[in-house]
Amino acid sequence: MPIEINWQLLMPELVIALTLIIVLVFDLFDAISKTVLGWMTIVGAGIALWVSIQMHYTGTVGVEFNDMFKVDNFSLFFNIIFLVSTILVTLISMSYLDRGGRKQGPYYLLILLATLGMMLMAAGNELIIVFLGLELMSLSLYVLAGYFRESPASSEAGMKYLLLGAFASAFFLYGIALIYGGAGTTSIPAIAEAVTAENKSPLLLAGMFLLVVGFGFKVAIVPFHQWAPDVYEGAPTTIAAFISAGPKAAGFAAFLRIFMEALPTLQVEWSGVLILLAMLTMTVGNIIAISQTNIKRMLAYSSIAHAGYVLIGLAAANNDGISSAMLYLLIYCVMNIGAFGAVILAKTEDGESLLISDYAGLGTRKPLLAMFMTVMLLSLAGFPPTAGFVGKLYLFKAAIGSELYLLVIVGAINTAISAFYYLRVVVTMYMREPEEELEFSPYASTLVIGLVIAAIGVFLIGILPSLMLTPAQNSVF
Template sequence: MTINWQLLMPELIIILTFILVVIFDLFNSLQKTFTAWITIVGSAIALYVSIDMLQVGTEGTEFSNMIQVDKYSLFFNVIFLVSTILVVLISMNYLGRQDRRQGEYYLLILLATLGMMLMASGNELIVVFLGLELMSLSLYVLAGYFQRSMASSEAGMKYLLLGAFASGFFLYGIALIYGGAGTTSIPKIASALTVDAKSPLLLSGMFLLVVGFGFKVALVPFHQWAPDVYEGAPTSIAAFISAGPKAAGFAAFLRIFMDALQNLQSEWIILITILAALTMTVGNLVAIAQRNIKRMLAYSSIAHAGYVLVGLAAANKDGISGAMFYLFVYCVMNIGAFGAVILARTEDGESLMISDYAGLGFKKPLLALFMTLMLLSLAGFPPTAGFVGKFYIFRSAVESGQIWLVIIGAINTAISAFYYLRVVVAMYMREPEAELDFLAYPRLLIVALTLAAIGVVLIGILPSYFLSPAQISTFL
């Protein structure tokens, strides 16, 4: 069997980058940030190759059809690699102050990125599961990376225990689907499922897959881990967990349900619609009560998973492309928001309480500007990227007849504006409760936030340049 290695070039570049980081991490004489730069350069090359393959329209399968490289997987590769580059940039100064060990940190990020890429290109449920576990195991360690921090260790342990529990559900779901369809190949499952072939095994397996994916992307009621993990994990890793891995979960979610389980749509669309409404509503309502900004962003992340589900509930090409586009937008603006949290560091540590941001609009205008832009985009204010993303998702739902779900989404968007604007009001309209000694702006963090800010504004003003690749990348 001849393998076309060119199809797998982005993954191979990440593997080569991983090997280089392992080698150069052995040299103590090198600067601590050297491995970070290797990670950025390797990820940037993989990003360039993925974009080039996407533009050319490269498609094919490898390893006995277990891996499928198509525009869909390549578009998600772009999301994963952009997220990785931004997270590494916001990590470099942050990690340098917290911990001298950096090599393994970037190794784990690369492993997680490779797992995400496998999830997006997996044409077999087993391959999707292997990618999921490669990603998850790396994230468990990263969440507890600061060993001397009780909060970080607790976050890693909670994430591990609940994640292992969810993986069990996912694997059991695969077993039941195999029992009902006689295969774990996504295309073969689709052809094996006819209107008359709906068995209790298949329906049970489908439900267990929803539970497994629901945990990974933090859907209600499988979201309990997210606030504690986001709060306790290093802020750079909270940004990473909230972005790329969530997109990877949805990449596999969308392909499996819209391709393999297309003939069960009448069953799962009801469940997905209910989960979308619950996830948006619970995430936004609980976020209102939060006083810790990382917990607020955690519940915000839960709510945004609900918005993406609206695209899946629409169950049409525009819904899938809208969800893909929104995931790209979400990753950029959410990493930017967490980057702004890192930027608001004082001599005593991070400013995690919303009250700490009072008066920042005058004391730290650049920080306040970045935070305001990201929060306005998360809230969906025009002309930001968040507004455009929500617009396309809601439009696809209207076209499919999901009017009441769009109404719930619009109400939730209005609710979310309250807690996002609360931070903005604190920065520009309130006096600080205490004088905080903020650190100087790290240059690389400013670079990352500037890139995120440019992305948020450009996508909001020129959405077609970013939406068109998503529209041509759907598999429907």
């Protein structure tokens, strides 16, 4: 029996897979400059992005492969988030790798593989597919985290990430198994049908909580966050940016899909847990971030806190909640990669200057760099007219719509706490005198392009949020 496949639905994934093969093949030729591979990645991801936007715009949706793979506006919107992240990360990576004289082929290959994994996660209509995507993404990231083999910190980061990640995957798989035990199926729509108010077997509940733990590890929710700061600090800065953006969004994509679509009947059980986790994650992330002296660690804790903000949208569990979480993830990816890009830009000749105190006086010595950093940090802190403000406001609005007043108050107070440590970096750059003269390496053009795109994005979404808000609102499954 011939299998009819609607290839059109698979276009973004196919483009990425094709790019992957091209990069793999061209990496074999020593004659060409390896920077070309970076540009190939960008072009490939760019085409996939364009295709995804077109499909979202024209409403090209459907299911494929025996209902296992679901292309809808939800997965397409997440494709946009992943591909934007991939493009930005590649832009900030090129000079970073070039200057270090690193091997570039495998790097871009792994990034593309991880992106493909994320896209599978968002489109998975079947728990096994989601798991497949998760593993494809995670395995690529383990290697990327330890990409600088000769650096002990990077190797340690890779190892730590691998061990804890494998642990989390096991939880996740065990959760799938228990849900299968309870519902008799692993297909998301079928689970939704099987789980009724009468049929809430303990197996299902146990499976659900194991899934929360598994996702909790992947997206770094307190108390499953311990790996994040170490991995971010040790991993190459570009990879820290990547891990904090795309994979986190992918984790949330699957999280949203499974909890909102497969297990809405169990909302009574999971919403309380998510509210608690959201409050805990925001508060712990922000408070620990205050005491950090290393900017990468600070951004790691801030990224934990931001996972907490996104959880507000999940806890709200209404349409606004879903679309606000999606919008926030998009905004967060842009501004967080921007912030890491600024950290890379602030590199000294002899290495990276990662202590916040090293940034003293940057405002006058490197005005462009200080400006980029300030814009990203203000957006992370949620000041208008940047995108971070709109994103946060929309999340809070969704939560108030579900009458989660306490959660919003905790979130809003956390915003004030976070302003403290983000502004401290700005204070250091503009208001303190440098203690020693550091030699900063010259700006790399690709890095600056990446930062300019991120900055434009932050302001564009901040001033005209409808550009992304309306698509996000149309993307609720």
